[in-house]
Amino acid sequence: MDFVTSLFVRKMVAASTLDQAKLLASVGLSADATIDPKAMVAATAYYELLERIAAETDATALPLRTGASMRCDDYGALGLAFKAAPTLRDSYARVARFARLWTNVVEYSSERTDAGTWFNLHRHGPRRLGMRLSNEATLASAIAIGREVSPDGQLRAQEVHLTHAPPPTLQQHRDYFDCPVIFNSDRDGIIFANASLDRPNKLGDQGITQFLITHLEQELAQVTSQSQLQDRIRDLIARSLSEGQPKMDDIARRLGMSSRSLHRRLSDDGVSFQTLAETTRKELAIGMLGDARFSLSEVAFLTGFAEQSSFNRAFKRWLGVTPANFRKERGQV
Incomplete structure (x- = not known):
C-alpha cells in the first residue's frame, strides 16, 4: 500500500483555514490524538484530502505554509541526523537514504554537476492536484530544514523546478523560495550552488550522526x-x-x-x-x-x-x- 506519514497530513491540515477536526477525521485521524509520525495514511486518501481543501479555498500558498512550518525535530531521529550531519550535502544524503521511513511514494536523489547540485524528488503516477500540492510542500520543507541547520540561517537555492503547470500567480512561490521557480520543467527538484551545500552545519557532529x-x-x-x-x-x-x-x-x-x-x-x-x-x-x-x-x-x-x-x-x-x-x-x- 502506498502511504505517507500522518505527520505530513496533520501539517497540511494545520496550514489550511478549514475545520481541522473534520479534515483529519476524513482520513481516519483524530484531532485530539498525540501526533505519531509512524502512523500512516494511504497516499490516495492524502491526495484526495488536499483536493478537498483546494476545492473549498485558494490552496496556492498551502504547500508553502506547510513547508515553512516543518522543523528538523518533527522528523524524529531522521531530523536529528539531518541536524548533526557535517554539511548540508550530508544532510540531504540522509533524507535520500531514509525517506522510506516516512513514505513509500517518494524517492530522492542528488546529482552533482559543475553548475551545482540537484536534489531531485521522484514520485510516480499521474500529476493529480493532490500530488502536485504534495510535491510543492516537499520541496518547501527541504528548504525550511536546510535553512534551520545552515550556519547563518540562510539557504538560497539557484532554482526550484516542478514538472506541473504553474498556479495563476507565482509571487508567493518566488517570495518563499527566494529564487526562480520553473514550472513545466523536466523534473521536480532544487539546484543548489555546490558551495552552499559544502558549508559546515552549525550543529554538525560526526559522532552523534553515526549513532543516529x-x-x-x-x-x-x-x-x-x-x-x-x-x-x-x-x-x-x-x-x-x-x-x-x-x-x-x-x-x-x-x-x-x-x-x-x-x-x-x-x-x-x-x-x-x-x-x-x-x-x-x-x-x-x-x-x-x-x-x-x-x-x-x-x-x-x-x-x-x-x-x-x-x-x-x-x-x-x-x-x-x-x-x-x-x-x-x-x-x-
Missing part, C-alpha cells in the same frame, strides 16, 4: 520487512479477486501462517487486512479502467464484484464518480 544513522538503518530494515509482507498480501489478494472478495483466513493459509498471526502482524504495522484488500481493489480498478481493452463488466469481475451495480457504488464511494464517467474523463470509451 545506526538507529535509522535498523528502523529502515524493519520498515522494509513490513513492506515486503504487505506487498505479498496485496499480490495474493489481487490474484484471488476474480474468485470474489478474498478472506483473511485464505490469504493467511497461503502465506503459511494462522489468521491470528497475520492479524497481529498487520496490527503491529498499523494497517488492517480490510484496508489492504480495499486499496488493492481500488488501485486495480483504476489501472484497468485506463485500458480500453477491459469492459466495465470485466473490470468489475476482475476486482471481485459479483455485480456491476456493486462495483459502480464502490467506485463512486472511492473517487466520487462512476467507473463510466471516470473512463470518459480520461479519454477512454
Whole structure:
C-alpha cells in the first residue's frame, strides 16, 4: 500500500483555514490524538484530502505554509541526523537514504554537476492536484530544514523546478523560495550552488550522526520487512479477486501462517487486512479502467464484484464518480 506519514497530513491540515477536526477525521485521524509520525495514511486518501481543501479555498500558498512550518525535530531521529550531519550535502544524503521511513511514494536523489547540485524528488503516477500540492510542500520543507541547520540561517537555492503547470500567480512561490521557480520543467527538484551545500552545519557532529544513522538503518530494515509482507498480501489478494472478495483466513493459509498471526502482524504495522484488500481493489480498478481493452463488466469481475451495480457504488464511494464517467474523463470509451 502506498502511504505517507500522518505527520505530513496533520501539517497540511494545520496550514489550511478549514475545520481541522473534520479534515483529519476524513482520513481516519483524530484531532485530539498525540501526533505519531509512524502512523500512516494511504497516499490516495492524502491526495484526495488536499483536493478537498483546494476545492473549498485558494490552496496556492498551502504547500508553502506547510513547508515553512516543518522543523528538523518533527522528523524524529531522521531530523536529528539531518541536524548533526557535517554539511548540508550530508544532510540531504540522509533524507535520500531514509525517506522510506516516512513514505513509500517518494524517492530522492542528488546529482552533482559543475553548475551545482540537484536534489531531485521522484514520485510516480499521474500529476493529480493532490500530488502536485504534495510535491510543492516537499520541496518547501527541504528548504525550511536546510535553512534551520545552515550556519547563518540562510539557504538560497539557484532554482526550484516542478514538472506541473504553474498556479495563476507565482509571487508567493518566488517570495518563499527566494529564487526562480520553473514550472513545466523536466523534473521536480532544487539546484543548489555546490558551495552552499559544502558549508559546515552549525550543529554538525560526526559522532552523534553515526549513532543516529545506526538507529535509522535498523528502523529502515524493519520498515522494509513490513513492506515486503504487505506487498505479498496485496499480490495474493489481487490474484484471488476474480474468485470474489478474498478472506483473511485464505490469504493467511497461503502465506503459511494462522489468521491470528497475520492479524497481529498487520496490527503491529498499523494497517488492517480490510484496508489492504480495499486499496488493492481500488488501485486495480483504476489501472484497468485506463485500458480500453477491459469492459466495465470485466473490470468489475476482475476486482471481485459479483455485480456491476456493486462495483459502480464502490467506485463512486472511492473517487466520487462512476467507473463510466471516470473512463470518459480520461479519454477512454
